[in-house]
Amino acid sequence: MATHRYRALVSSDWNQCLAPCGPFDFLAFTHPECAGLLDRVFRQYTGNEISLGQAVNKVLSILPSPVSRAQMDAYLAERFAIYRGVAEFMAWCEKNDVLFMINTTGAVGYFQRACHAGMIPPVPVLSASPQFRFPSEGDLFHRFLPLYEVEDKAANTASVLKQTGIAAERAVLIGDSGGDGPHFGWGAKQGATLVGSMTKPSLDDYCRRGGIRIHHRIGKTYRPGETLDPKQEMAVDFMELTEIVEAVLPF
Numbered sequence: 001m002a003t004h005r006y007r008a009l010v011s012s013d014w015n016q017c018l019a020p021c022g023p024f025d026f027l028a029f030t031h032p033e034c035a036g037l038l039d040r041v042f043r044q045y046t047g048n049e050i051s052l053g054q055a056v057n058k059v060l061s062i063l064p065s066p067v068s069r070a071q072m073d074a075y076l077a078e079r080f081a082i083y084r085g086v087a088e089f090m091a092w093c094e095k096n097d098v099l100f101m102i103n104t105t106g107a108v109g110y111f112q113r114a115c116h117a118g119m120i121p122p123v124p125v126l127s128a129s130p131q132f133r134f135p136s137e138g139d140l141f142h143r144f145l146p147l148y149e150v151e152d153k154a155a156n157t158a159s160v161l162k163q164t165g166i167a168a169e170r171a172v173l174i175g176d177s178g179g180d181g182p183h184f185g186w187g188a189k190q191g192a193t194l195v196g197s198m199t200k201p202s203l204d205d206y207c208r209r210g211g212i213r214i215h216h217r218i219g220k221t222y223r224p225g226e227t228l229d230p231k232q233e234m235a236v237d238f239m240e241l242t243e244i245v246e247a248v249l250p251f
Contacts, residue, residue: 012174014104085238107132127156154186178202
């Protein structure tokens, strides 16, 4: 990774933030009999009721068997989707010397196979859960940082800032749920720009309790008890994020 040329950093969650899917969706697709339990575990950790480590342990205890490459590929072929403009925004970041970092509780294996299939562009840095990972197959990301707990999002962003020499004031953090709360809390103290994407009540609640200001929002902001609106979400153009990132770029 040519670190010297990057002028800013975007560190973004993925699931229900840049893509209309959950981190356990590929597991529910492969093992539909476990879908209800997987959804319950997802809601528990994104609502800050249990830790990510506890959630992963619960998931591992639920699954009757691991997910193979062929099963992941079948899931991606049928269900893969990202919000409008996300791929273009990622390409814009690379063209404009902005390091785009995926920082998610999602599985490394999902990104390995999605990158391999050309569904998403190669990523300079991937911070993700290592528990569901396929043996190395020429991974299309230059640096991998394991993420075991949601608090690791902040630690991994800090690590990339230190390696690249990018000032925290030129970092843009993007998240959607309470699982992004600790990342936002750290970013607020460092002077980073915070962006809520398809913002869930759990993130608003976390930020309200911590006195954290979300600077910008993109897409729908959900109210308590409101169900997801895929049609409205897919109408959002994520290239709108370019204006937010341009505002932190040095002259």
